[in-house]
Amino acid sequence: MNFVLEPIAAVGRATLALIRKAGAMSLFGMAALSHLVRPPFYWRVFFTSLIEIAYFSLPVVALTAIFSGGVIALQSYTGFSQYHAQSAIASIVVLAVVRELGPVLAGLMVAGRVGAAMAAEIGTMRVTDQVDALWTLSTDPMKYLVAPRLLAGTLALPFLVLIADILGVMGGFAVSTSKLGFAPDAYIINTLAAVKPMDVIVGLVKAAVFGFLIALMGCYHGYTSRGGAEGVGSATTSAVVGASILLLAFDYLLTDLFFAQ
Amino acid sequence: MTSQPKIRIRGLKKAFGDKKVLDGVDLDVEAGTSFVIIGGSGTGKSVLLRCILGLIAPDEGRIEIDGEDMVTAAPRRREELVQQIGMLFQNGALFDSMSVADNIAFGLRAKGRAKADAKRVSWSAARLAAGDILKQVGLDPSVGALSPSELSGGMQKRVGLARAIAGTPDIMFFDEPTTGLDPIMGAVIDGLIVDCVKRLGCTAIAITHDMASAQRIGDKAAMLYQGRLVWQGLAADLMNSGDPLVDQFTHGRREGPITMELRR
Numbered sequence: 001m002n003f004v005l006e007p008i009a010a011v012g013r014a015t016l017a018l019i020r021k022a023g024a025m026s027l028f029g030m031a032a033l034s035h036l037v038r039p040p041f042y043w044r045v046f047f048t049s050l051i052e053i054a055y056f057s058l059p060v061v062a063l064t065a066i067f068s069g070g071v072i073a074l075q076s077y078t079g080f081s082q083y084h085a086q087s088a089i090a091s092i093v094v095l096a097v098v099r100e101l102g103p104v105l106a107g108l109m110v111a112g113r114v115g116a117a118m119a120a121e122i123g124t125m126r127v128t129d130q131v132d133a134l135w136t137l138s139t140d141p142m143k144y145l146v147a148p149r150l151l152a153g154t155l156a157l158p159f160l161v162l163i164a165d166i167l168g169v170m171g172g173f174a175v176s177t178s179k180l181g182f183a184p185d186a187y188i189i190n191t192l193a194a195v196k197p198m199d200v201i202v203g204l205v206k207a208a209v210f211g212f213l214i215a216l217m218g219c220y221h222g223y224t225s226r227g228g229a230e231g232v233g234s235a236t237t238s239a240v241v242g243a244s245i246l247l248l249a250f251d252y253l254l255t256d257l258f259f260a261q
Numbered sequence: 262m263t264s265q266p267k268i269r270i271r272g273l274k275k276a277f278g279d280k281k282v283l284d285g286v287d288l289d290v291e292a293g294t295s296f297v298i299i300g301g302s303g304t305g306k307s308v309l310l311r312c313i314l315g316l317i318a319p320d321e322g323r324i325e326i327d328g329e330d331m332v333t334a335a336p337r338r339r340e341e342l343v344q345q346i347g348m349l350f351q352n353g354a355l356f357d358s359m360s361v362a363d364n365i366a367f368g369l370r371a372k373g374r375a376k377a378d379a380k381r382v383s384w385s386a387a388r389l390a391a392g393d394i395l396k397q398v399g400l401d402p403s404v405g406a407l408s409p410s411e412l413s414g415g416m417q418k419r420v421g422l423a424r425a426i427a428g429t430p431d432i433m434f435f436d437e438p439t440t441g442l443d444p445i446m447g448a449v450i451d452g453l454i455v456d457c458v459k460r461l462g463c464t465a466i467a468i469t470h471d472m473a474s475a476q477r478i479g480d481k482a483a484m485l486y487q488g489r490l491v492w493q494g495l496a497a498d499l500m501n502s503g504d505p506l507v508d509q510f511t512h513g514r515r516e517g518p519i520t521m522e523l524r525r
């Protein structure tokens with residue numbers, strides 16, 4: 001009997017733990033949001049995080065975008081006859097980059113960079129009592145540490161994704177014109193004909209959601225970390241893994257919401 | 262005439278899971294006096310301070326400051342009550358993303374945060390004043406330009422003290438102020454603490470398991486054991502309290518009524 005019930009019980013326990021965690025994260029996020037709309041707002045922390053996310057992530061995001069745009073062009077070239085390829089590849093590259101690859105790849109890159117850094121920084125502050133020290137110095141740590149980072153993440157990612165969109169298309173353009181021998185002006189005309197404003201806007205909305213989720217995971221796992229350096233280490237891992245999974249899940253949900261009619 | 266104690270705690274209880282850490286703590290601290298709490302590692306001394314600071318919600322009991330219960334106070338009011346308390350954390354808890362001067366300026370500006378409408382000290386004015394406060398804890402104002410990670414343990418404690426007194430609190434908490442320091446530096450820090458408490462006219466609670474330090478800082482003392490204060494008296498009597506538990510602890514005897522819980 002036990003060998004039947006045990007696995008089921010284990011699945012049940014894991015599910016309950018997952019739901020409890022999701023609940024705790026949601027409550028944490030809502031508490032932080034409520035601090036955003038109540039003064040004071042810590043502008044210094046906000047601008048520091050904004051620069052850290054938006055500016056210092058530019059190189060990784062840019063390289064990722066350029067190479068993925070180029071790879072899409074190469075890969076789709078093999079699938080089309082020479083005749084159709086000219087117009088098809090330009091539109092495949094721009095739609096893939098703007099709708100999916102830009103937001104998702106930039107999001108994953110930022111999750112690895114910024115989500116981990118936030119978890120490590122806030123986690124270290126937690127285990128060395130700095131978070132509690134803020135409280136004793138009349139500063140609400142949720143307001144000071146978490147709220148500005150959530151806003152910075154939400155605003156920085158759309159900016160990064162816009163850059164990734166442009167560079168991704170340029171990557172595709174470079175490969176198509178230099179390696180596949182397409183005409184540059186025709187490629188640009190085809191690109192502009194294929195992309196609609198809505199594609200770009202939805203991609204940026206996705207980016208904003210991803211940016212919020214990445215900052216939320218970094219802050220949550222840092223804020224709730226326990227047990228010294230080891231605790232901070234596992235908080236960092238959880239932040240990156242959690243942000244990546246949530247990001248892909250929300251990518252599916254948002255795609256379903258906006259594109260699947 | 263009995264004056265009202267600055268801090269009065271009644272029946273304070275806190276458990277983590279099924280582990281009872283505080284199990285009915287009663288404590289009175291008279292205004293302007295220093296109270297020392299001794300007790301073994303992991304007996305809940307820090308938890309007690311955290312409950313008073315509102316960092317941990319107690320399960321039961323009253324914590325009164327000037328007769329006003331903090332536990333049942335509205336959140337805004339509780340924040341105001343906490344704002345009169347300055348805290349020196351066990352390892353200083355300096356903000357390592359800021360310079361030493363900014364740490365102290367942060368403490369200075371905390372006072373302005375108490376009331377949203379109060380005129381706040383500007384950062385530049387606070388940084389200037391930080392130099393004076395560094396001198397009060399025996400450090401050269403040039404230390405202000407360093408980052409906390411460049412300081413020795415003793416200097417970090419001094420800066421932590423400077424940050425706490427910058428907001429001119431009415432009440433000061435010290436969590437193991439001499440742990441991890443050599444005996445001379447410990448005595449120096451104790452001296453600074455006594456000076457600061459005198460100068461500000463603070464009511465103080467200090468936690469320690471350093472008997473020399475307890476007697477230097479404290480007017481009165483108590484011992485925390487198994488979630489309760491098992492003995493209270495004058496700090497000067499710590500070494501000959503007549504209480505078997507306190508005696509064993511202060512003299513560091515291996516044999517006695519205290520049983521170390523090695524597994525929990």
Ligand SMILES: Nc1ncnc2c1ncn2[C@@H]1O[C@H](COP(=O)(O)OP(=O)(O)O)[C@@H](O)[C@H]1O
Nearest residue numbers: 277282300301302303304305306307308309317
């Ligand atoms: N936030 C917490 N969650 C769970 N257990 C805690 C927490 N804080 C403290 N404890 C436990 O309470 C006990 C007392 O801790 P503490 O007050 O830090 O001891 P000390 O007297 O050495 O300062 C310890 O066993 C510790 O594990």
Ligand SMILES: [Mg+2]
Nearest residue numbers: 306307351436
């Ligand atoms: Mg402690």
